[in-house]
Amino acid sequence: xxxxxxxxxxxxxxxxxxxxxxxxxxxxxxxxxxxxxxxxxxxxxxxxxxxxxxxxxxxxxxxxxxxxxxxxxxxxxxxxxxxxxxxxxxxxxxxxxxxxxxxxxxxxxxxxxxxxxxxxxxxxxxxxxxxxxxxxxxxxxxxxxxxxxxxxxxxxxxxxxxxxxxxxxxxxxxxxxxxxxxxxxxxxxxxxxxxxxxxxxxxxxxxxxxxxxxxxxxxxxxxxxxxxxxxxxxxxxxxxxxxxxxxxxxxxxxxxxxxxxxxxxxxxxxxxxxxxxxxxxxxxxxxxxxxxxxxxxxxxxxxxxxxxxxxxxxxxxxxxxxxxxxxxxxxxxxxxxxxxxxxxxxxxxxxxxxxxxxxxxxxxxxxxxxxxxxxxxxxxxxxxxxxxxxxxxxxxxxxxxxxxxxxxxxxxxxxxxxxxxxxxxxxxxxxxxxxxxxxxxxxxxxxxxxxxxxxxxxxxxxxxxxxxxxxxxxxxxxxxxxxxxxxxxxxxxxxxxxxxxxxxxxxxxxxxxxxxxxxxxxxxxxxxxxxxx
Amino acid sequence: xxxxxxxxxxxxxxxxxxxxxxxxxxxxxxxxxxxxxxxxxxxxxxxxxxxxxxxxxxxxxxxxxxxxxxxxxxxxxxxxxxxxxxxxxxxxxxxxxxxxxxxxxxxxxxxxxxxxxxxxxxxxxxxxxxxxxxxxxxxxxxxxxxxxxxxxxxxxxxxxxxxxxxxxxxxxxxxxxxxxxxxxxxxxxxxxxxxxxxxxxxxxxxxxxxxxxxxxxxxxxxxxxxxxxxxxxxxxxxxxxxxxxxxxxxxxxxxxxxxxxxxxxxxxxxxxxxxxxxxxxxxxxxxxxxxxxxxxxxxxxxxxxxxxxxxxxxxxxxxxxxxxxxxxxxxxxxxxxxxxxxxxxxxxxxxxxxxxxxxxxxxxxxxxxxxxxxxxxxxxxxxxxxxxxxxxxxxxxxxxxxxxxxxxxxxxxxxxxxxxxxxxxxxxxxxxxxxxxxxxxxxxxxxxxxxxxxxxxxxxxxxxx
Numbered sequence: 001x002x003x004x005x006x007x008x009x010x011x012x013x014x015x016x017x018x019x020x021x022x023x024x025x026x027x028x029x030x031x032x033x034x035x036x037x038x039x040x041x042x043x044x045x046x047x048x049x050x051x052x053x054x055x056x057x058x059x060x061x062x063x064x065x066x067x068x069x070x071x072x073x074x075x076x077x078x079x080x081x082x083x084x085x086x087x088x089x090x091x092x093x094x095x096x097x098x099x100x101x102x103x104x105x106x107x108x109x110x111x112x113x114x115x116x117x118x119x120x121x122x123x124x125x126x127x128x129x130x131x132x133x134x135x136x137x138x139x140x141x142x143x144x145x146x147x148x149x150x151x152x153x154x155x156x157x158x159x160x161x162x163x164x165x166x167x168x169x170x171x172x173x174x175x176x177x178x179x180x181x182x183x184x185x186x187x188x189x190x191x192x193x194x195x196x197x198x199x200x201x202x203x204x205x206x207x208x209x210x211x212x213x214x215x216x217x218x219x220x221x222x223x224x225x226x227x228x229x230x231x232x233x234x235x236x237x238x239x240x241x242x243x244x245x246x247x248x249x250x251x252x253x254x255x256x257x258x259x260x261x262x263x264x265x266x267x268x269x270x271x272x273x274x275x276x277x278x279x280x281x282x283x284x285x286x287x288x289x290x291x292x293x294x295x296x297x298x299x300x301x302x303x304x305x306x307x308x309x310x311x312x313x314x315x316x317x318x319x320x321x322x323x324x325x326x327x328x329x330x331x332x333x334x335x336x337x338x339x340x341x342x343x344x345x346x347x348x349x350x351x352x353x354x355x356x357x358x359x360x361x362x363x364x365x366x367x368x369x370x371x372x373x374x375x376x377x378x379x380x381x382x383x384x385x386x387x388x389x390x391x392x393x394x395x396x397x398x399x400x401x402x403x404x405x406x407x408x409x410x411x412x413x414x415x416x417x418x419x420x421x422x423x424x425x426x427x428x429x430x431x432x433x434x435x436x437x438x439x440x441x442x443x444x445x446x447x448x449x450x451x452x453x454x455x456x457x458x459x460x461x462x463x464x465x466x467x468x469x470x471x472x473x474x475x476x477x478x479x480x481x482x483x484x485x486x487x488x489x490x491x492x493x494x495x496x497x498x499x500x501x502x503x504x505x506x507x508x509x510x511x512x513x514x515x516x517x518x519x520x521x522x523x524x525x526x527x528x529x530x531x532x533x
Numbered sequence: 534x535x536x537x538x539x540x541x542x543x544x545x546x547x548x549x550x551x552x553x554x555x556x557x558x559x560x561x562x563x564x565x566x567x568x569x570x571x572x573x574x575x576x577x578x579x580x581x582x583x584x585x586x587x588x589x590x591x592x593x594x595x596x597x598x599x600x601x602x603x604x605x606x607x608x609x610x611x612x613x614x615x616x617x618x619x620x621x622x623x624x625x626x627x628x629x630x631x632x633x634x635x636x637x638x639x640x641x642x643x644x645x646x647x648x649x650x651x652x653x654x655x656x657x658x659x660x661x662x663x664x665x666x667x668x669x670x671x672x673x674x675x676x677x678x679x680x681x682x683x684x685x686x687x688x689x690x691x692x693x694x695x696x697x698x699x700x701x702x703x704x705x706x707x708x709x710x711x712x713x714x715x716x717x718x719x720x721x722x723x724x725x726x727x728x729x730x731x732x733x734x735x736x737x738x739x740x741x742x743x744x745x746x747x748x749x750x751x752x753x754x755x756x757x758x759x760x761x762x763x764x765x766x767x768x769x770x771x772x773x774x775x776x777x778x779x780x781x782x783x784x785x786x787x788x789x790x791x792x793x794x795x796x797x798x799x800x801x802x803x804x805x806x807x808x809x810x811x812x813x814x815x816x817x818x819x820x821x822x823x824x825x826x827x828x829x830x831x832x833x834x835x836x837x838x839x840x841x842x843x844x845x846x847x848x849x850x851x852x853x854x855x856x857x858x859x860x861x862x863x864x865x866x867x868x869x870x871x872x873x874x875x876x877x878x879x880x881x882x883x884x885x886x887x888x889x890x891x892x893x894x895x896x897x898x899x900x901x902x903x904x905x906x907x908x909x910x911x912x913x914x915x916x917x918x919x920x921x922x923x924x925x926x927x928x929x930x931x932x933x934x935x936x937x938x939x940x941x942x943x944x945x946x947x948x949x950x951x952x953x954x955x956x957x958x959x960x961x962x963x964x965x966x967x968x969x970x971x972x973x974x975x976x977x978x979x980x981x982x983x984x985x986x987x988x989x990x991x992x993x994x995x996x997x998x
Contacts, residue, residue, distance in 0.1 A: 050907060054898035061897060064937070065888070068944030080937045081930060088926040091910060095922050099914030499807060499931065507805035510748040510818075514683040517746045521687060524742045525732050532724050 029069065035062040036157070043165065049094045049104040052172070056129075056165070057087050063154075063162060071149035075142075078492075082142040086132030090169070093125035111181030119181040126173050127191060133166030134228055135221040137198040138488045147217035148270070152261030155213050156366070159220045160254040164246055167227055175239065175395045192232035196323055199225030199330040201483050206337040208471035208484055210271050212260045212345065215337055216253065219296065222334065223249045226327060230311050233318050236397025237411060240388045241310035247384055248295065248307040248377070255292040255370035256341070259285055262359040262367075263345055272340065277350025282359070286346045291371040293338040298331055301424040303377030306408055306417075313410035340470045381408035381417040536583040536595040538571055539605065539640040543633045550629070557629040561616040564633070568640075569609040575602055580989070582646075594707060595644040599989035600843065603982055604643050604772055607847055611764045611854050612636050615757060617961055618858050627668055634661035635761060639769040648696045648706045651773060655692060655737070659685045662766055665758045666750055677753025684736060684746045692733030698726045712780040727783060731774070731791075738770040739824055741798035748805070751817035756864050759813055760857035763820040764850035771824060771846075775831045779991055792832030796924060799825025803931045812860055813870045815935060816853065819894060822932060823849045826925060830909050833916055839987035841908030844980065848893060848901040848969065855890040855965040858958075859883055866952060875942030880952035884943045886962045891936050893969040896929065901972035904980070 039062055043055030060083040068076055094104065100118060101109050111119065128139075135143035143163075147155050174183070199222040206218035223245070230242045262285055269275050279286045295304030308331065315324040377383060385402035393399050401409045406417050474480050512520070546564050553560055575581060580598040597605065612632070619628065638658025645651045663685065667678035700706055702722060703714045715723065736743040751759050778791065799822050806818030823845065830842035860870060862883065867874045875887075889900065896906030906925075913921045972979045 053907075054903070057898045057903075061892060065944065068941055073938070073941055073945065076941050077934060077938065081934055084933045085930055088929060091907075092922060092926050095907075095910040095914040096919065098911040099917060099919075102915070104911075499804070503804045503806075503808035503931075506801050507748075507808045509745050509801070510805050512745045514680040514746060517680075517684055517743075518687045520745065521684075521732060521736060521743050525691070525728060528728055528731075529725065532728065 029066050032062050032066045033157075036066065040161070040165075043168065047106050049097065049106070049109075052169075053087070053091060053094060056090060056169070059162065059165060060084065060087055063158070066154055067146055067150050070151050070154075071146060075145040075149050078142040079146045082132050082139065086129040086139075089125045089128035089132075093122045093129070093173075096122050096125070106177060109177045111178040114178075114181050116182045116184070119178070120184050120187065122178065123174070123181075123183045123187050126169070127187070130166040130170045130228075131194070133169070134163065134224045135198070135202075136194050136225070136228065137201050137221075138491075140198070140202070140221055141487075141489050141492055143221055144214050144217040147220070148211055148213040152213070152257070152264045155216075156254055156257035156261060159216065159257055160250045163220055163224055163253075164250065167224070167231065167242065167246055170228075170231055171239070171395075174234070179396065188232045188234060192229045192320075192323060195225045195227070195229030195232060196326040196330065197225075198222065198228070200326060200333070203330050203333045203337065204474055204480050204483055207333070207340060208474050209337075210273055212263070212270060212272065212275075212341070213257070215341065216256055216260065219334070219337060220249075220253055222330060223253075223296075225330075226311055229323060229327065230314055233314065233320070235314065235318065236392045236395070236400075237310075237317060238314040239392055239395065239397065240385070240400055241307060241314040243388050243391065244310050244384060245307035248303050248374070251370040251373050252292055252295045252304065255288060255367050255374070256296070258363050258367045258370075259289045259292060260345075262363045265359045265363065266356050268357070272344035275345050276348040277346070279346040280350065281356055282346075284364075285359070285367075286342075288364075288367045288371050289342055289346065291374060293342055295374045297335050297338045299424075300420050301378060301428070302421075303374040303381070305420075306377060306381040309408065309415070310410055313412040317411045336471070344470070377417075378421045379417050380405040381415070382406070385409075534571065534574060534578065534581075536581055536597055536644055537585070537593075539568060539609075539644060540595075540637050542568065543637045543640075547630065547633055550626075554626065555624055557624050557626060558616070558620050558622070561629050561633065562613070562620055565609060565613040565616045565636070568636070569606070569613050572602070572606040572609045575605075592647065592707075593650055594646040596646040597644060599982075600772070600776075600986035601643045603843060603847070603986040604768065605640060607850055608636070608639050608643075608765050608769070611760070611850055614854060614961060614965065615760055615858070618757060618861075618958065621955055621957055627664065631661045631664035631668065632761065634658075635665065635765065637661075639765045642769045642773055646708050648699065648708065648711070652689075652692060652696055655733075655770075656689060658766060658769065659689065659737070662762065665761065666754045668755055668758060669753075673753045677750050680746060680753075681750050688733050688736035690733075691729045691736075695726050695729030695733060698722065698729065702726075708777070708780055712782075715781050727781070727787065730777060734770050734774040734777075735794070737767070738774050738828075739767050739798070739821055740794050740828060741801050741825070742794065744798065744802075744821060747821060748809075748814045748817045751820075752811060752813050752870075754813075756813060756857050756861035756870060759816060759860075760854040763816070763853040763857065767820065767824055768846050768850065771827060771831075776990065778831075779834060788832050788834055792829050792921075795825045795828030795830075795832055796921065797825070798822070798828060800924070800928055801825075803928045803935075806935045807931050809935070810872045811870060812872050812875070812939065813864075815872065815939065816856060816860065819932065819936070820849075820853060822928075823853075823894075826909060829921060829925075830912065833913075833918070834991060835912065835916060836984070836987050836991055837915065838909065838912035839991055840980065840983040841905060841912050843983040843986050843990075844908055844976075845902075845905035847979065847983070848905045848972070851965050851968055852890045852893040852900075852902055855886060855962055855969075856894065859887050859890070859962060862954060862958060863952075872939055872942065875939055876946035877950060878952040879949040880954055882959055883952065883954050883962070886966055888940050888943065889966045890969065891940055893966075893973070895933055895936055899970065899973045901969045901976065901979070904973060904976040908980070 036059060039055050039058030041055070042051060043059060046052040046055055060080070064076065064080050064083070067079060071079070096118060097109065097114075098104055100114055103109070114122070132139045132142075147158055150158055202218045202222035202225060206215045206222065209215040209218060227242045227245050227249070230238045230245070262282070263275070263278060264270060266282065267275060267278070291302060295302040298304045298308030311327065312324060315321075315327065382402045382405045385400050385408070389400040389402060406419075407414050408417065475484060543564060546560060550557070575597060579602055580596065582597075583595040585593040615632070619625065635658055638654050638656075638661055641654030642651060642658060645654055663678045663682050666681050667674045696706070699711060699715075699718075702718045703711065705711055705714065718726070732743065739747050751762060754762065778788070802818045802821030802825060806815050806822070809815050809818060827842045827845050827849075830838045830845070833839075863874050863878065864870045867877065893900030893902035896902045906929075910922050910925065913919075913925075
């Protein structure tokens with residue numbers, strides 16, 4: 001009855017994971033990576049909740065041990081505790097479902113038998129599992145540190161592949177197994193808003209980061225925020241948009257993280273403030289990154305536009321103007337961090353002391369493939385629609401139109417991929433030509449530090465590169481500054497402190513002398529005797 | 534085949550010690566493997582009853598049914614594994630005497646069908662435990678042993694009080710006969726008896742309020758001894774406690790109280806471990822935590838939950854034995870069991886064993902510990918005990934925090950010392966982890982055994998004599 005696992009997502013994740021694994025083949029972590037792949041297989045091909053959970057947990061601990069080779073202890077603690085917290089919430093939901101169904105097999109689950117309170121409790125528990133994995137704001141504390149402290153290659157796996165597990169779980173649970181359940185609509189409403197708030201906050205946090213991978217980690221959180229928002233609509237068309245965006249985001253993040261892995265391999269640097277001018281050294285990488293950020297920004301010309309188009313039209317179709325406005329605001333703000341990414345690394349001033357290495361050739365393969373797919377999807381935007389349609393039909397939604405691969409259909413219109421790409425390409429080339437003509441007399445400045453007319457005389461070590469400082473000004477904007485200042489970490493650290501204090505209190509009991517232990521036993525005996533009688 | 538072999542063979546081995554005093558480690562392995570084989574051969578002849586005719590009420594009556602068989606097999610297996618582990622370290626007279634006596638004690642405890650013998654084996658296992666604690670023969674070990682002795686004597690006192698009150702009231706000591714006549718005792722006296730038995734067994738079974746001595750004793754003992762304490766000793770007392778609880782048909786409120794104590798044991802132990810940095814202490818707290826969950830599950834007197842609890846006893850025993858034996862290897866090398874030693878060595882196999890056994894202990898798939906935990910959670914959910922489900926899941930996070938903190942050491946630190954692990958030890962530890970993985974992937978046979986055992990345990994399995 002359920003063949004969802006055989007379709008797009010599983011193939012996509014497997015294909016891409018293998019691709020990212022390729023450069024790793026000689027590493028000692030290979031066994032753990034293979035275990036991680038196996039866990040994804042178990043997750044996608046599960047036919048019972050127990051198997052699903054096995055896949056989910058194996059994914060958690062195998063990725064933990066991979067991460068453990070490079071991350072700090074505190075980061076690892078956060079990673080495993082958040083992930084296990086999510087996993088245990090899932091286990092709680094599974095146990096609750098078992099209490100009513102008496103079975104863990106997918107085929108035996110009939111959500112219409114669940115009383116509303118149980119359905120809502122299960123939904124809340126599943127939300128925790130999905131939200132933790134997706135890094136919804138408040139539960140995202142583990143994401144950024146682990147992405148930035150993982151090995152550069154594993155960051156790509158974390159962002160491109162593992163971050164999608166929450167989306168898969170949501171679809172399997174809410175759109176397949178619990179479809180008939182009487183979940184309170186308000187819960188989905190809250191979920192939609194949490195998604196969009198997450199994307200806005202994460203976008204601004206991304207802009208203010210100095211570390212490349214932290215920027216991309218926040219960007220991942222923001223992009224997955226859109227997917228969560230759109231999934232909360234629980235509509236066939238929205239599902240298509242969410243899955244399409246999942247696909248595009250996987251390609252983009254694979255490209256961008258591998259691109260940054262290459263840059264780290266070349267420069268051994270992680271921060272924008274230590275980078276710049278890489279276009280002269282690695283023009284191919286620059287081009288690949290430009291493809292990635294154009295797609296990330298969701299601009300027409302590359303595949304990123306397709307999914308954004310579907311997301312916007314899905315929100316329009318559901319008449320969710322406020323949500324649409326918020327998503328568009330977040331999406332437009334994302335231009336800023338896309339700009340920072342390309343400027344901070346490739347353009348601007350080049351650090352003087354930089355000694356450069358060679359990037360492993362194997363890092364190019366995932367990037368080239370992702371870039372090629374993004375271009376192909378721009379030309380043939382309906383290419384994945386056939387797969388998405390199969391998924392939609394299996395989940396009980398109407399089939400989608402994919403008769404013409406060049407045209408992407410939505411309820412609010414359609415566009416021809418080739419024509420759009422051509423038009424934008426021509427406009428871009430024309431604009432570039434005009435700029436070139438207008439600045440044909442521009443000369444290369446001999447001394448990049450010759451800017452003393454600004455009133456400041458920079459020294460040779462002064463970093464004049466604009467890219468890295470970008471985002472600092474956000475701290476002065478009244479309605480954004482609090483978002484950047486407040487960290488949910490304070491709450492989690494406080495909780496950890498309370499647990500630690502409680503632990504100290506209890507463990508002092510276990511250091512009592514034998515006399516005190518016997519005295520306490522006697523006291524317990526007396527109390528029970530008196531109380532019991 | 535006689536059940537008396539499980540007691541007489543080890544005693545015989547002890548009496549004949551002068552004959553082979555230089556080969557005690559080999560004799561220990563042979564003895565334990567023989568007992569394991571004997572236990573396995575009993576599968577098809579259950580239930581078995583063996584009675585040595587001494588004048589009533591002091592007859593020796595042994596009963597082996599599905600539940601006690603399961604534990605007996607587990608105990609002989611663990612004893613065999615531990616003795617195989619020690620094979621490499623040569624002759625150790627004190628270890629041989631103490632561990633063989635412990636084997637006699639725990640086997641006798643679960644086989645005995647009368648309170649008189651239960652008391653005797655209670656004492657035998659206690660004395661051997663004191664000896665095992667003092668094995669290291671240093672100040673810490675002697676201090677620990679004396680502490681243990683004081684607390685143990687206190688427990689014996691209460692147990693004896695309970696037994697005495699029963700005998701004075703109904704004049705029988707056979708468990709079956711007690712089960713039949715217990716209702717005749719005046720309710721207030723009944724309560725006093727139950728309370729005395731609870732305090733006596735509760736101290737030894739390491740339940741909350743009575744278990745504040747445990748961590749120090751584990752810390753004072755050798756790590757390999759910790760495996761015996763954790764896998765055998767506490768479990769045998771817990772088994773007898775619940776065996777009696779079910780047989781004496783205690784009231785629902787008393788069962789609820791036991792469940793509450795189980796929950797408290799679990800919470801207090803896991804929180805205490807969170808702050809600890811001494812690995813033996815951490816493992817001791819983790820044992821207490823598991824005992825808490827087992828007690829909580831058994832307190833529902835439900836077939837499914839009891840089967841799950843038995844499964845947890847089995848998986849926990851194997852995982853803890855693997856962990857304690859691995860820790861023993863480290864302790865012998867570094868002369869310390871502080872958690873920092875985990876970041877000081879490089880030995881991929883040993884690290885893998887510790888990590889995988891740790892995952893099973895935490896109840897993380899695909900290991901057998903997960904099956905046990907899932908069964909407990911689904912069992913609790915089907916009884917609508919959602920509070921207990923939430924508690925187990927929440928507190929398991931604390932457990933995850935300290936266990937993963939320990940495991941993180943493997944991937945941290947530089948300049949690690951390469952640690953040599955003998956092939957015999959690799960085989961032994963590998964076998965244990967394979968057991969955990971095997972029963973995690975194919976849990977059905979083990980689950981069926983546990984279900985049969987639980988049915989036997991709950992079904993008032995007293996055998997009419």
